[in-house]
Amino acid sequence: MTVSDYKKILKVIKNKNGKIAKYNKYNVPKARKCGTSTHKCCICLRTGGHVGKYGLSLCRHCFRENAQRLGFKKFN
Ligand SMILES: [Zn+2]
Known part of the structure; x- marks a missing residue:
């Protein structure tokens, strides 16, 4: 699934703590400086x-x- 904002997925998996931890580890975009x-x-x-x-x-x-x-x- 592709979404424009990665935080939209967190609403779907809000009750699954293991999935939230895995999602945050691998799918949060990098903080960019330029x-x-x-x-x-x-x-x-x-x-x-x-x-x-x-x-x-x-x-x-x-x-x-x-x-x-x-x-x-x-x-x-
Ligand atoms: Zn504008």
Whole structure:
């Protein structure tokens, strides 16, 4: 079974302590210090299309929705 968030499985096996220990030992993702998975959008938590310029930390979708409110102008 594949899931987007590894913690969803813990709800299914919440009463099986042996399985929880085994799951945590082998399936918890590594804590990363660099790479695309460390740059998450602060609104929707997407990792792709990240805009980190000016300390925004938004994805391209959220940047497009909020650009005018933030003071950006479109030049066309
Ligand atoms: Zn976003």
